[in-house]
Amino acid sequence: MGLLPEQITINNTRYFLSLSSMTSCSIRNQGLVFLAVLFICLFLDYATSDALSFVALHFTAVVGPVIQFEDVISILTALSLVAGLLGYFLLPQRIFNRILFVATFLSTISLFLNVAGLLRTLIQPQVNPVILLAAAAVVYISNVLVFTIWFWLLDFESQQDRCSGKTSKPVLVFPQNATSYPGYEEWTPGFVDYLFLSFHTSSTVGPTDTLVLDRKAKVAMICQVTVSLIVLVVLAARAIGILR
Numbered sequence: 001m002g003l004l005p006e007q008i009t010i011n012n013t014r015y016f017l018s019l020s021s022m023t024s025c026s027i028r029n030q031g032l033v034f035l036a037v038l039f040i041c042l043f044l045d046y047a048t049s050d051a052l053s054f055v056a057l058h059f060t061a062v063v064g065p066v067i068q069f070e071d072v073i074s075i076l077t078a079l080s081l082v083a084g085l086l087g088y089f090l091l092p093q094r095i096f097n098r099i100l101f102v103a104t105f106l107s108t109i110s111l112f113l114n115v116a117g118l119l120r121t122l123i124q125p126q127v128n129p130v131i132l133l134a135a136a137a138v139v140y141i142s143n144v145l146v147f148t149i150w151f152w153l154l155d156f157e158s159q160q161d162r163c164s165g166k167t168s169k170p171v172l173v174f175p176q177n178a179t180s181y182p183g184y185e186e187w188t189p190g191f192v193d194y195l196f197l198s199f200h201t202s203s204t205v206g207p208t209d210t211l212v213l214d215r216k217a218k219v220a221m222i223c224q225v226t227v228s229l230i231v232l233v234v235l236a237a238r239a240i241g242i243l244r
Helices: 027-047 060-090 093-123 129-163 191-204 215-243
Strands: 006-010 013-017
Touching (some): 027 093, 060 093, 093 129, 093 215, 129 215, 191 215
Antiparallel strands (some): 006 013
């Protein structure tokens, strides 16, 4: 049985309020966690800047511009994260989300550059297997973390409306949202829930128990699965080469 709505009386008129409309939303407080995750991604990108850079390419005409582009993306990412940290405490949620969107977009570009650097190892005659394994692990971890933030950003508005008792078009439907389980009447997804979704999408190369309804979320999932497949293909190819 569901919970009965609360009743209030104004001017001898009785009104019914749903519990969801009376729930205090705590989604705002999660933004700082996702910002911290982007700082981790920036650190991982810096840690693999040598192993996954394009310095080893022999096309001298394009090496310089590519390296400069990588540096520019890293600097812009760092600046956007600092702006996001200040915006979390000083700016409204809407503006903070836009800053976080820009920072996530820049982090995604860095991720794709690292994926390209990982693919570059396929044409190199000799690669240190330890460095390759570490680089692949960093790309995999960054892939999980970056798309964790993407799922939260894409799902934020619909979850905020649901938390406030408003009707909105859902983006992601978690099991707790789809069915009324006892004790989950006021449940809202947090960082661990989006991390769980992102991790299982990367590891199982497909959707999990969470329904993906929005097209933007589906495109994000396609990109994440593609990165995971590239990591697996590169590792498999190098493993076969070593065995031979």
